[in-house]
Amino acid sequence: MRFSALRVFAEAIRGHKGWKPLWRNPDPQPAYDYVIVGGGGHGLATAYYLANTFRQSRIAVLEKGWLGSGNIGRNTTIIRSNYLLPGNEPFYEFSMKLWEGLEQAFNFNAMVSQRGILNLFHSDGQRDAYRRRGNAMLLAGADAELLDREQVRAMAPFLNFDNARFPIKGGLLQRRAGTARHDGVAWGYARGADMAGVDLIQNCEVTGFRIEGGRIRGVETSRGPIAAGKVGVAVAGSSSRVMAAAGLRLPIESHVLQAFVSEGLKPTIPGVITFGAGHFYVSQSDKGGLVFGGDPDGYNSYAQRGNLPVVEDVAESGMALMPMIGRARLLRIWGGIMDMSMDGSPIIDRTPVEGLYLNAGWCYGGFKATPASGYAFAHLMATDTPHDTARFYRLDRFARGHVIDEKGVGPTPNLH
C-alpha cells in the first residue's frame, strides 16, 4: 500500500474503509540470516536498510515490548549535524542528508521539518568556540552561520538578551537542522522494512545468546530459541544488560533523561533554541506544545522517570533564557533510559563474538542519528566492513586511547 494524495482522496470518498495495518504481526520463524535485537529507531532502520539497500533477506527484528516503546518514542525530536570532531561530524551530516530524502524514500510522513537550530553564546570565548565548530561543520559539507546579537533578536525577540550574568551575544545557526515526528520515524522504517519482507516480532524479549566456538548461532527469547547467522544488538538503554548475556562488559552507564511538554500555544518559537550558559533547549511541536529539556539526572538509572531537582534546574534555565515560559503550564514530564558512553560518542562495531554486532552508546543524541546509524549498522552487518562515516565508532577505541570526546570531560558519562 503506497501513500499518495490520490489515495487519501480516494479513501475519503470511500469513508476511509480501505486503510490496512502498516505492518504484519508475524510469529517468529525458527531461523533467520539476520536477527536485529531491539525495535527502536536504530533497530528498525537497520532492518530497513539491510533489506532495501543491501538487498539481504531472511531478516527479523525482535522487540521486547511494542515497536517504538523505548527512546525513539520519548525523545525531544531534534535533528542536527552541528558536531565538532572529525570522528563525529561526517557521520551526523550523512544522517542529515538521509533525513532530507527520508520521507520520499520510505513513502511515509515523518514530519521532517528543517526549521533550524540556534545555539546561543554568551561570551567572547564561547563565540570563538562556536565559530570553530561552525567551520568544522562547513568542512564536513554541512551548513552553519554565525549570527550576531541583532540577527538573533530579529529571529527570537522574546529571549532575555540582557540577563545580568549571561547576556546573549549571538548564536550559531544551522538552518538545515530541525525536528521530525519521532513515532512517525519508527513507523515509517517499520512499514518500509515489513514491505521488504522483514519479520517485525513484538513482545519477544531476547534473554540470551547461543554462542558456539566463539561464533553466534542464535538467540534465546521469551518466545523460544531462534537461530541466526548474524545478530545485531541495538537496544539503547538496555545495552549493558543484553550484552552481559554474551559475556561482555561495555564502556556504558545507563542514565535517565527527562523531557517536558507545555500546554498547546500559538506559534511562538522559530525552530530549536539552545541556551549556552546552562543546559536547556526548546522547540515547539506542530500541536503547539513547547518541548524542552536539560541535563540528565546524573546517576545510574533504569527507572524511566527522574526526580524533581532536575525539573527545578530545567525550569530555572528556561526562565533565565526566555522569561515568558513561566506563563506556560506544564502538561507532561517523562524520562527515558539512555546508553551513556564513556566519551559521549556511539559504538557501531563488531564484538569479540563472531557474527555478533553492537550498536550502542547514543547518549541523548541518538534520534538525529537514526538514519545514518541504521545505514551504517546494516553496512557493517552485510559487508563486514564499517561504513566510511562510522569507521571511528570502534568498541576498542577506549583501550587504544582514541576516544571521541566532544565535550572533553573524560570517562564521566553523566557529564557528556
Next chain:
Amino acid sequence: MLIPHPLLGPRDAQEFTYLGDARLIARPDGMAEGAEAAFAEYVYLRDNPAGVHRELWFHEQGDRSWLIVTRDTVTHRILGAELARDVKLKGGAA
C-alpha cells in the same frame, strides 16, 4: 532522594555529586604485570546493573566525605550508605 549519611543522618542527594560504580576505589597497581589492560578496564568498563548498585557519592556541599551508597537503579530506593574510607580500610573491596 535522601542519602543516610553515616555521620550526619539523612541528607538531600542534591548536596552530593555523583561519580559512579564503587569499584573505582579498587585502583589497579600501575606497576604490576598487565597494568595497561587493567587500567583500560578500570577506567572505561562498567557492570551497569539494573538493580542493586554500589556507587560513589561525594558530599560536596556537606562534610566533603566520599560515601558508598547502595541503591536500586530500577526503583531509586536507597538501601544504605557507608564511608568509602571505612570500606577501603576494611579491605578495599567495594
